[in-house]
Amino acid sequence: MPSWLFNEGPKWLFMFLWLGANIGLYFGFHYRFELGIKYYYLRKILGSALAVARGSAACLNFNCMLILIPVCRNLISMMRGSCRCTPRSVRRILDKNLTFHKLVAWAVVFHTALHTGAHMFNYLFFLTAGKEVMNAVPSDLNPVADGETDGIKVMFTTVAGVTGHVIIIVLFLMVTSSIEVMRRSYFEIFWYTHHLFVIFFGCLIAHGVQGLVKGQTNPGVYNANNPDENDDTLQDPLVCYAFHSGDYSDLSDYNNISVIKGNKNGDLVSYCALGNATVAAGGAQTWKWVIGPLFLYFLERIVRFYRSCQQVVVTKVVAHPSKVLEIQMKKRGFHAEAGQYVFVSAPEVRYFEWHPFTLTSSPEEDYFSVHIRLVGDWTEKLAKRCGMGVKDADFKQAYEMPVILIDGPFGTPSEDIFRHEVGIGIGAGIGVTPFASVLKSLWYQSLDPHTTMKLKKVYFFWICPDTGAFEWFQSLLQHLEEQMLERGTTDFLEYHIYLTRGWDPKMAREIYMKEDEEGDIITGLQQKTNYGRPHWDNIFAELGRRHPGVDMGVFFCGPKVLSGVLHKMCNEYSDATGTDGARFFYNKENF
Missing domain, CATH: 3.40.50.80 (Nucleotide-binding domain of ferredoxin-NADP reductase (FNR) module)
Structure with a gap:
C-alpha cells in the first residue's frame, strides 16, 4: 500500500463516491429522457437537449441538497468533537467541510450553466417547431409556440423563466463575491451577498412548479397483427408519430412495418388520434431533495440565534503591539475546547456582520479571549470603540465597552x-x-x-x-x-x-x-x-x-x-x- 494512502485514502474515497453519485444521476436521467418512451413525443420537438437539461437538473438537485450541510457548523462540531466514537479518518473529512462546500458550489455553477444552455436550445426548438412535427404530437407539449404567443414575453412571464433568471443573477453575485481576493478585500460584500441563498433556494423550489416539461402518461405498444387486442386507453407514440408525420425511421424494430404503413384508414385513425395521448408534468421535485438540509440549517440558525442573544461581559481589553487587540470575556455556560473558534459581532460597528476568530484562551482559564489583528474597517472601528488608541483608554469601565455577541464555539x-x-x-x-x-x-x-x-x-x-x-x-x-x-x-x-x-x-x-x-x-x-x-x-x-x-x-x-x-x-x-x-x-x- 502506498505510504500516502492511509492519509489520503478516506478523502479520495469520499470524493469518488460524490463524483460517482453525480455521474450516476446525470446519465441515469439522461438515459430516461433520451430513450424513455414516455418522452418520445417531446423529444421530437426538442431533440437531445431535453436529456441534457434533465440530467443536469438532477445533479443540481443533488448538489443543492449537499451544499448547506457543510455549513451547519454545530452539526459538524458535534460529529467531530462531541461524538468521541467518530474515527480519525471521519474527523479529518469533517474538517474539510468548507473545502467540500466550495467544491459543491462549483458543481452547482457547472450544472447551472449546462442546464441553462440546454434550455436555451429547448426554448429555441419550441419557438421554431415545424408544422409537420406539431401536427404529429399532442399540442399540450409545447407551452411556447401556439401561433399567437409572444415567445420573448413567455420567457419573462412563466414561473420557470422568471425564477431561472433570478437564480442565475443570484448565483453570479454569490460566486463572484466569494472569490478569495474579493472575500479578503471586501468581506462585507461577501457576507451580505452570500445571504442571497434564501432567494436562491426559494426560486429553486418554485422553478418547476408550473410543469412546462411534460411526458405522455399512457404510452403502450401497438399490436399490428391483432389490432382488436390493443388497449384503447394506451397509445404507442412511435407508431402514431409515424402515422401522422409519414416518418417511419424509428419503426425499424417493428416486424410488420408494412402493415402499419398500409393502415391509413383502418384502426390507426382512431387509435392514433392525438387527443387519445394524455400528457402531464411530473410535478416539482426539487423540494423533495432540499427540504431535509433546509430544515437542518433552520435548526442551526435557531441555535446560533439563541446563543448569540446570551449576554457577554467584556472583562478586559488589552492593546498589544503590532496593532493587535485582545478582548477577554465571560459568558454564562460557555465552554470551549482548546483550538476552537467563535463568531464575533459588534452591533455598534455593523449590526448584521459576523467574523470568525480563534479562541486564544484555554479551557482551564475563567474567561475566554480572542486576539484581533487590525486589518480592516470593522476591526479598526471595534478597536476604537474599545478605547484602543484613545487617550485615557485605561480608565474605561466595563459598562462603557461595546456590546459583543458571540456565536460558538465551533470545532477545529x-x-x-x-x-x-x-x-x-x-x-x-x-x-x-x-x-x-x-x-x-x-x-x-x-x-x-x-x-x-x-x-x-x-x-x-x-x-x-x-x-x-x-x-x-x-x-x-x-x-x-x-x-x-x-x-x-x-x-x-x-x-x-x-x-x-x-x-x-x-x-x-x-x-x-x-x-x-x-x-x-x-x-x-x-x-x-x-x-x-x-x-x-x-x-x-x-x-x-x-x-x-x-x-x-x-x-x-x-x-x-x-x-x-x-x-x-x-x-x-x-x-x-x-x-x-x-x-x-x-x-x-x-x-
Missing part, C-alpha cells in the same frame, strides 16, 4: 492534538493564533497530577514574517518557557522560531556578535531564532528518526502555499506500515 482540527502521542504545531503569520489556546491548555494539563495525557511530546514551529509581528505570542512563549524551566519540564515542549524577513545589515551584525550569548537578542527566549525558511525535508526526516512507529499529528494554520508543502511532506515521510517509521497525519485549520 487543533482539538485532535491531544489524541496523538506526538503533536506538531506549525503556525505561519496570523496562523499562529490557534496554538495560543492549545499551548496554554497543554501547560495547565501537564501541571494537573490528576490528568493523564496521551500526548507526551509537542513540537512547535513558528514562522514569523518580521521582528515586529505578534509580540503578544512571543510573551506567551516566554511565560511558558519560564514555567518549564522552574519545574524542569523543558522536554515536553520543543519550539523553533523562524524569522523570514525584517532584519537589516546592522541587526545582522549585532546577531552575529552576540551569537555565543545565552538567549535570543530578538525574542528574549532561550531558544535561538532561525533566520530564513525551514528546511522541511530535514525536519520531517529527523522527526521520523526520533519517533519510529509513532502516529504523529501535524497541525497547520497559515498560507495555502505552505500548506501544500507540508501536506506533501506528511505523505512523503510517512511509513504506511507504522512499524519501522512514523506516520504523519496532516490537519489544516479551515474556517
Whole structure:
C-alpha cells in the first residue's frame, strides 16, 4: 500500500463516491429522457437537449441538497468533537467541510450553466417547431409556440423563466463575491451577498412548479397483427408519430412495418388520434431533495440565534503591539475546547456582520479571549470603540465597552492534538493564533497530577514574517518557557522560531556578535531564532528518526502555499506500515 494512502485514502474515497453519485444521476436521467418512451413525443420537438437539461437538473438537485450541510457548523462540531466514537479518518473529512462546500458550489455553477444552455436550445426548438412535427404530437407539449404567443414575453412571464433568471443573477453575485481576493478585500460584500441563498433556494423550489416539461402518461405498444387486442386507453407514440408525420425511421424494430404503413384508414385513425395521448408534468421535485438540509440549517440558525442573544461581559481589553487587540470575556455556560473558534459581532460597528476568530484562551482559564489583528474597517472601528488608541483608554469601565455577541464555539482540527502521542504545531503569520489556546491548555494539563495525557511530546514551529509581528505570542512563549524551566519540564515542549524577513545589515551584525550569548537578542527566549525558511525535508526526516512507529499529528494554520508543502511532506515521510517509521497525519485549520 502506498505510504500516502492511509492519509489520503478516506478523502479520495469520499470524493469518488460524490463524483460517482453525480455521474450516476446525470446519465441515469439522461438515459430516461433520451430513450424513455414516455418522452418520445417531446423529444421530437426538442431533440437531445431535453436529456441534457434533465440530467443536469438532477445533479443540481443533488448538489443543492449537499451544499448547506457543510455549513451547519454545530452539526459538524458535534460529529467531530462531541461524538468521541467518530474515527480519525471521519474527523479529518469533517474538517474539510468548507473545502467540500466550495467544491459543491462549483458543481452547482457547472450544472447551472449546462442546464441553462440546454434550455436555451429547448426554448429555441419550441419557438421554431415545424408544422409537420406539431401536427404529429399532442399540442399540450409545447407551452411556447401556439401561433399567437409572444415567445420573448413567455420567457419573462412563466414561473420557470422568471425564477431561472433570478437564480442565475443570484448565483453570479454569490460566486463572484466569494472569490478569495474579493472575500479578503471586501468581506462585507461577501457576507451580505452570500445571504442571497434564501432567494436562491426559494426560486429553486418554485422553478418547476408550473410543469412546462411534460411526458405522455399512457404510452403502450401497438399490436399490428391483432389490432382488436390493443388497449384503447394506451397509445404507442412511435407508431402514431409515424402515422401522422409519414416518418417511419424509428419503426425499424417493428416486424410488420408494412402493415402499419398500409393502415391509413383502418384502426390507426382512431387509435392514433392525438387527443387519445394524455400528457402531464411530473410535478416539482426539487423540494423533495432540499427540504431535509433546509430544515437542518433552520435548526442551526435557531441555535446560533439563541446563543448569540446570551449576554457577554467584556472583562478586559488589552492593546498589544503590532496593532493587535485582545478582548477577554465571560459568558454564562460557555465552554470551549482548546483550538476552537467563535463568531464575533459588534452591533455598534455593523449590526448584521459576523467574523470568525480563534479562541486564544484555554479551557482551564475563567474567561475566554480572542486576539484581533487590525486589518480592516470593522476591526479598526471595534478597536476604537474599545478605547484602543484613545487617550485615557485605561480608565474605561466595563459598562462603557461595546456590546459583543458571540456565536460558538465551533470545532477545529487543533482539538485532535491531544489524541496523538506526538503533536506538531506549525503556525505561519496570523496562523499562529490557534496554538495560543492549545499551548496554554497543554501547560495547565501537564501541571494537573490528576490528568493523564496521551500526548507526551509537542513540537512547535513558528514562522514569523518580521521582528515586529505578534509580540503578544512571543510573551506567551516566554511565560511558558519560564514555567518549564522552574519545574524542569523543558522536554515536553520543543519550539523553533523562524524569522523570514525584517532584519537589516546592522541587526545582522549585532546577531552575529552576540551569537555565543545565552538567549535570543530578538525574542528574549532561550531558544535561538532561525533566520530564513525551514528546511522541511530535514525536519520531517529527523522527526521520523526520533519517533519510529509513532502516529504523529501535524497541525497547520497559515498560507495555502505552505500548506501544500507540508501536506506533501506528511505523505512523503510517512511509513504506511507504522512499524519501522512514523506516520504523519496532516490537519489544516479551515474556517
